[in-house]
Amino acid sequence: MFRHQGKSRTLTHNLRIAIILSFVAGIVNVTGFLAFKQLTTNVTGHFALFIDDVANFEFWKGTIYFLYIFSFLFGSFSSSFLIEKYRENKRLNVFALPTIIECLILITVGILSNFVAIKYPDLIICTLLFAMGLQNSFVTKISNAVVRTTHLTGLFTDLGIDISQLFFAKYNPKKEKLKSNIKLRIYIILFFFAGGLAGGFFYSKVNLKLNTLIIGAFILLISLFYDDFRYKLIKTRRKYHQKKKKSFKKKNNGLTFAKL
Known part of the structure; x- marks a missing residue:
């Protein structure tokens, strides 16, 4: 699901990645909100607050919302930049790079919250x-x-x-195709909702607090390594069958030559 691109990509591939990533986004969304009372998966609300502060000439107060917006933008830029930079490397799954960085961020925030008092929550929100x-x-x-998996406004519109x-x-x-699109969008919405429920449960009921983010990171890592493992397994099987066919052909050619 992380490797197939272009025409080789099917609805099944999109459904799988949509389910995983929307579930993780739901976890991050609720965990971030419960911890900091701020949105951590989209910038629509932050942009409105930024404009409100600017309109009231409270420029310094509005700076933090600008940083929220910029952080999301910079993340998007960084992901696309890495993908384009390493696209020509056929041995590398370019989509693994931003996924691993995301996992490292979620794990780091979760682990550090156990040992360090969060004096600058805005920094964590930006991260x-x-x-x-x-x-x-x-x-x-x-x-x-x-x-798209981190916000629902456009999804509900579509x-x-x-x-x-x-x-x-x-x-x-x-x-x-229309029915496929509807199915895909419903799955994203449902699993974003499910991820939010899971995030709320682990944050509040199990009392994991920001450690809940680590669960999201592990889900991403498992899906990523499963995808790579499955790809290597298919590749190995193809090589095995190709060798088998070649040896079979050589054997047949040798028998034909012996008869002649």
Whole structure:
């Protein structure tokens, strides 16, 4: 699901990555909000607050919201930059780089919260927004802008449009594709919601606090290594079958030559 790109990418690949990443985003969203009372997966609310402070000439107060926005933007830029820089390296899964960085950020924040008193929560919020910028950027690139997992505003808009188009089937000959898009968006919304529930449960009920972020990181790492393991397994099987075919052909050619 992390490797397939372009025409080789199917609905199944998009569904798998959407389920995992939206679930992780839901965990980060709720954990960040419960810990700091700030949004840590999107910048829509931060932008509104930034504009409000600027309109009231409270420029210094608005700086923090600008930093939130910039952190998400910089995360998106960094993810895309890494993907483009290493795209020509055929041996490297370029989408693994931003995923691993995201995991490291979530694990670091979770572990440090156990040993260090958080005196600068804004710094942690910026870090989490950077991680979500990374995620949103690479999933957008890998799915050809079909999947977005860190916020729901655009998803609900697209879902509403797609559902309305079902009532005008004669104007939409690609009905199956339309149904696939609806299915994908519903899955993203549901698993974002499920991730939020899981995040709230582990943060409050189990009392893991910011350690809840580590759960999200492990989910990402498991899915990433599973994907690489599965890819290597398929590659090994293909090589084995190719060798088997070659040896079979040589054997047949040798028998034919002996008969002659």
